[in-house]
Amino acid sequence: MRKLLLPCLLLVAVAAAQTKPAAKKATDPAAVHASALVVDTHADTPQRLLDEHFDLATNTRDGHIDFGKAKQGNLGAEFFSIWVEPSESNKGHYAKRALELIDSVYQQAEKHPDQMVMAFSADDIVKARTGPHKRLAALMGIEGGHAIEDSLPLLRDFYRLGVRYMTLTWSNTNEWADSSGDIDDPKVEHHAGLAPFGRQVVQEMNRLGMIVDVSHVSDKTFYHAVLVSRAPVIASHSSSRALTNHPRNMTDDMLRAMNRNGGVVMVNFFSAFIDEDFRKAFTAQAKERSAAVDKTVAGWKAAHPGEPVPYYVEDKVEKEWAAKIPRPPLKSLIDHIDHIAKVAGIDHVGLGSDFDGVSTLPQGIDSVADIPKITAELMKRGYTAADMKKILGGNLMRVFREVERTSREIRKEDAAKARSVADTEEKFLLMKGDSPLTLDDVLYLLNGGISSDHVKAIVSSHGAKFVPDGGAQANIRSAGGDDALLQAITANQKKD
Numbered sequence: 001m002r003k004l005l006l007p008c009l010l011l012v013a014v015a016a017a018q019t020k021p022a023a024k025k026a027t028d029p030a031a032v033h034a035s036a037l038v039v040d041t042h043a044d045t046p047q048r049l050l051d052e053h054f055d056l057a058t059n060t061r062d063g064h065i066d067f068g069k070a071k072q073g074n075l076g077a078e079f080f081s082i083w084v085e086p087s088e089s090n091k092g093h094y095a096k097r098a099l100e101l102i103d104s105v106y107q108q109a110e111k112h113p114d115q116m117v118m119a120f121s122a123d124d125i126v127k128a129r130t131g132p133h134k135r136l137a138a139l140m141g142i143e144g145g146h147a148i149e150d151s152l153p154l155l156r157d158f159y160r161l162g163v164r165y166m167t168l169t170w171s172n173t174n175e176w177a178d179s180s181g182d183i184d185d186p187k188v189e190h191h192a193g194l195a196p197f198g199r200q201v202v203q204e205m206n207r208l209g210m211i212v213d214v215s216h217v218s219d220k221t222f223y224h225a226v227l228v229s230r231a232p233v234i235a236s237h238s239s240s241r242a243l244t245n246h247p248r249n250m251t252d253d254m255l256r257a258m259n260r261n262g263g264v265v266m267v268n269f270f271s272a273f274i275d276e277d278f279r280k281a282f283t284a285q286a287k288e289r290s291a292a293v294d295k296t297v298a299g300w301k302a303a304h305p306g307e308p309v310p311y312y313v314e315d316k317v318e319k320e321w322a323a324k325i326p327r328p329p330l331k332s333l334i335d336h337i338d339h340i341a342k343v344a345g346i347d348h349v350g351l352g353s354d355f356d357g358v359s360t361l362p363q364g365i366d367s368v369a370d371i372p373k374i375t376a377e378l379m380k381r382g383y384t385a386a387d388m389k390k391i392l393g394g395n396l397m398r399v400f401r402e403v404e405r406t407s408r409e410i411r412k413e414d415a416a417k418a419r420s421v422a423d424t425e426e427k428f429l430l431m432k433g434d435s436p437l438t439l440d441d442v443l444y445l446l447n448g449g450i451s452s453d454h455v456k457a458i459v460s461s462h463g464a465k466f467v468p469d470g471g472a473q474a475n476i477r478s479a480g481g482d483d484a485l486l487q488a489i490t491a492n493q494k495k496d
Contacts, residue, residue: 025385029376032385037129038371039077039393041141041165041266041350042215042237044311044357046080049104051310056108056116064355064367067115070136072369076393077125077137079236080105081357082163084147086172089308095154098147102140102161109138120162122400141213141236144170145177145201152204164400165211167236168198168225169218176201178218180247193220194228202228207414209407211400214238215248215268215352222254231406232262232399237352239265239273239336240343246273255344262402264395265340266352267333271360274336275328278360282325289321315359322359330364334377337391346387350396417449424448429458436463436494439472446479455481456488463494 025031045065048054060066065078084090084097109118117128119137128137140161142148145168148155155166171181173188176198182188191198202225205212212233214222226233235258241249250258250265258265268274272282296317297309340349355368364373375388383391428445437459445455466472468489476486 027379027385029379030372032379032388033372033375033392034074035385036074036375036389037076037125037393037397038074039079039125039350039396040075040355040368040371041079041234041352041396042081042143042268042357043078043353043355044081044083044143045078045355046082046101046104047311048356049108050101052312055111057112060367064353064361067112067136069367069369073367073371075136075368075371076129076134077119077139079139079141079165081143082140082147083143083170083357085311086144086146086170087308094147095149098142098158099161102158102163105138105140118162120164121404122397125397125400139164141165141167141211143167143213143236144172144174144216145198146170146172146174148201150175150197152200155201155204155210156208159208159210163210165213165234165236166205167213167215167217168194168201168221169216171216173218178221179216180218181216183218183247190218193218194224199224199228203230206230206403206406207410209404211403215266219251219254222250223257226257226261226263229261230410231403232264233258234263234350234396234399235265235352237266237268237354239268240339242343243332243336243339244272244274244276244279246279249273250340252343255340255348258348259344262348262399264348264350264399265344266350266396267337267340268358269333269353269355269361269365270358271322271325271328271332271362274362275332278325278328278332282322285321285324289318292321293317318359325360327360327363330362330373330377333362333365334374334381337374337378338381341383341387341391346390347395347398349391351392421449425450425454425458432462434462436465436492437489438464439466439468439475442476442481442485442489443479446476446481452480452482452485456485459485459488459492463492464489465494467493 043065048063056067058066059068082098082101084094090097106118109116116136116138119125119128119139125137128135140163142158142163145166148158168177169179171179173179173182173190176191176195178190178193183190202212206229212225212229213236214225214233215235215238217225235250239249241251255265271278293314297313300309300313337349364370375392378388432441442455445458446452468476468486473486
């Protein structure tokens, strides 16, 4: 019996010794953070990369992100913002500026392949963070739908270049979606949310596998977007309006809608979005601050005639004025994450810092290197290791994969529909031969899913043997026909 007892005791002792480190890792914030996949969904660093020729391998003193700081903060993936200021100097060529910003991100990946790699999928992020030599996964999101210049082909081109989310608006209402930034401006023409083309944009984003981002949009645009989108959406850098009453933040009802949609609210770190006292003070100085910015910009333009004003010119003045107000405590940021987790649910909150795009951050958060402090503070409030892995990146990864899955599903449906439409046309042409089309023929083709443009081509080839009078026109339009088709019918009259 003693011979059996001794080995058993040894096994128990070994098991206990192995359990202690595992238990410690689950409760130690540093260990939890180090083992998590950390994803931040918004950094304006490309402005620095392009305008200041900043290199991410440089230890930045006045910026928020570089490779060293990213490593300290265990940042696994960053969505770099492709933001084009809708200024007069950029008007007419928003896409050009967007392409230059995209190129600036690629240039860093090419220059430092040992530290950063371009990522285009959730699997790419995991791959970049797997193995002994982890690299920063670089992704991109367009901030402001005006960058696509009202063009779905251009939207598709941006996707091909690696853009994986688009914020439907920035602070400006565009031609197809309202922004929270000017929703109360009577001089701006609004759409009561998403215009019809805006719905097409959301649907095409779903088809492509591009995440729909609802930060910056007006409340009506938000509700339209979550209704139209078949995939979960994100708010890439927004906080709670219940805690800080700013229109850029989300109401509790919106948070609950995000829960129903399956999306994620990525919390913004900007002091004026996370602390009500700071917001009020920041708003109070707005007139003087704007005057100071205007004066500086005017001086820069005088010294550099004909050149666009770089982002850093205004940013420097904004930071100087923001520094006149005491930074809010870290607690303010933690309160927002906590509130959103409680209202929307633990599966619907993440991090969207707005690094390199804001003039002030809460105390204790000076750069991406300080993100582990967020983990520590949340765990003090009772958040578990599993909770933290969701907040730090797991929730965003879930949405990313669901967006990819929805894209595959839509593309499969479209392929099946295309086959069905092709079958409909083939059967019709075999049955019809060379005979001209009747009204019933035209309606059959349109209702079978064949486009008005394609039906027009068939009419041009075969002719039509009916006059498109008022009743016929109404029926054709109701089935999806357009003026070009009606004109083709009139122009290609034939008899059997």
